[in-house]
Amino acid sequence: MKFLMTLYADEAKGAAIPAAEMAKYMEQMYAYRDALIKAGVFVQTNGLAPSTTACTVSTEGGQIRVHDGPYADTREQAGGYFIIDAKDPDDARLWATRCPAATWGIVELRQIVEHHSP
Template identity: 45%
Template sequence: MRYMILIYADEAAMANAPAEATYQMSAAYGAYTEALKKSGAWLAGDRLRPSQVTTSVRVAGGKTNVLDGPYADTKEQLAGFYMIEAEDADAAIAWAARCPAASTGTVELRPIWELTEYLSER
């Protein structure tokens, strides 16, 4: 089953972190990504640009509304993601717990609702 590991972090804290802490975090993510790849669990993943360059799009009453910036003002922002393949929820949770952000921010784990599953349920 595929899962998304969504990484939330405090952008202000990240921007103000000392260079050594930033280097250590980058090294931790490199090691984590490499472990995912070696295990065969890694499907995709990337860091996201800061929320200041976000564009939120909504359609209401047939009209497209575009808002520069994130939709919600929160302490933590979506900073990146991994898409993984895991045998079951326990295996996915184990990978999410190993993510460096789990010790400094929030990691949200979501199973992917496969389109074929969704269509077959209808």
């Protein structure tokens, strides 16, 4: 079962962290990724560009609408993700609780529903 773990944190607070301290946080994230790989559940991970570079796209009445910035005004912004292949939802939750990002932000866990073409 594949799961998406979206990592949320306050971008402004993150930008204020000194480089040496941020390097320590990133070491924790790399160690977490290595643990996922060793356990055989790792699929993919990446960071995301700041939310200020985001846009939303919708169609209404046949008109395409593109708006700069994230859709919702929130305290936390999506900053990265992991995709894991866990044996069941409980296993995925366990991996989410081990993610270092859960100590300074929120980790949203959602099962990926895979659709296959007929």
